[in-house]
Amino acid sequence: MIRLTALLDLEYVAHLLFWLNFHPDECIYLSAKGRGFGEPDGVAILQIIFLNQMFILDPYKHGLRLFQIASTEDPMYTLQHVLEDPRRLKIGFDVRSLSNYLYSSFGVKMTGILDLQVLSILQQSDIESPFLPSLRTAVLSTKSGPVPKAIRQAVCERTKRSKAFVDQKGGDSTPLYLRPLPRKVMLYCANDAILLPYLMKSYLSLALPAQEEALKLSNSRLLTSRQKDFVLNAPERRLKDDGKSQTTLTASGP
Template identity: 25%
Template sequence: MDEEPVFIDTPEGISTFVDYVTLQETRLGDAQPPLYFDIEGERLSRYGKVSLLTVIVYAGKGPERTHIIDIHTLGDRAFSTAGKHGKTLKNILESPQILKVFFDVRNDSDALYAHYGIQLQGIRDVQLMENACRQHTAGRRYISGLSTCIEGIPSRDDKARWRRCKEKGEALWNPQKGGSYSVFNKRPLPSDIVAYCVGDVRYLPMLYFKYRRGTEPWNKLIAEESQRRVSASHSAEYRPDGPERTLSPWSAEQNRQLDLWNAPRDYFSYEPDDDLDDLEYFEYSDDYDNDYEDWTRAPWQGPPS
């Protein structure tokens, strides 16, 4: 996936993209989700702005294709422009039959719903998948950021490359590091921001298949909890930067079920406190992803005047 991403900033480009997506094979369901998403923008939420939407389209045959959609330029047209078959990007995002993979869908969903009336469906949240794979209830208490998950991939070269792209991109957009959110709206888009956008989605397919399980009950749980995150992000009470965001969503009964599903073969021979997941899981960090930027004013209080 080293070829340049396709940059889409015209209604004609959206129409072509939508037609390409609608042609992808979706009958395999969870076995091969075709779409992996990430969104960038200023204080990404109902209180901020949506600038860029990055999508990996992977049909299971041939190379992955990466697209960056210029929401800043297109606005509503990005979601309302139809392809030859009458489908729009809004239709795709709201279709329960077309699976969409996000890493922590909450603020992305909040922003799409608040600004464009899009109600995401067919979501699989990789952050929840990683958490649900942990062996014991105690190890599932806190969720992990994307950086922690990428640190778990085997290739040192891939991890080093991702870190470099992340650091260069943050230096441009992160106000705490001397950058400005306005860089997401600069055209042509700086190459380091293109690499940053691509970097946040390029490992989602790898992580999805790393954490995915083959049992229907496990997949159903992930689907339901992913969709519950979407619904919660639409509520008036949703806090885009609330402290409770670091906690996993599982009920006591769900944790008991996950303990059983994740148990080693000698499940009844070990002590419950033994062999807990790595301590790194107990400290949440997202390395300044723009939807986790610390705001000087609590986001649920509204944007600064």
């Protein structure tokens, strides 16, 4: 069971950093919510899933200070240090926009990333769609066995809730920026704590060479997301050459 904690004050972030420093070998899951990564104040909340808890942080309110505040025990141990540490595995889904946002807004150069969308591409080469898989598609088409009912329910709930916060789809992103966070926002965030670890099981079932390939491709995405010609929300496409399906993992276009 995952506990959700909103760390909207910086003093509590320092305590989170203490626990991250105390567990250097534990991976963390990353996600973010907002009106749009490319817009001013476009990211309202940053989610860190660590052990059996999800912590919701507030880059909208604190800006650069969020990434520079230090652990209660180590003045050099900051959130920026955690995100840039290649030894700490960070896991997300389609990390390009988040990586671009962190770099362009705060100078944070993420490393040590496993992008679960890349993993889905490698495992789902038979998918006919010309576009890369969404989180919903990746979960429902996983090769690790029948998708449990609880996971299917979490996928449907996340899809339904996400539309409610997307301005371009008739929703309203305002609740993501309210403090304290409304209950419906917390419930929306909670689904990530279910679905991302579920997808991670597919990675753990791979042979070591396949794991290394997924990590290599994931981190190449980070490099392209920090290039000047990177285009936010530009969909990557699957390419077909001589009747054979191929995949491009370049972030800036088809």
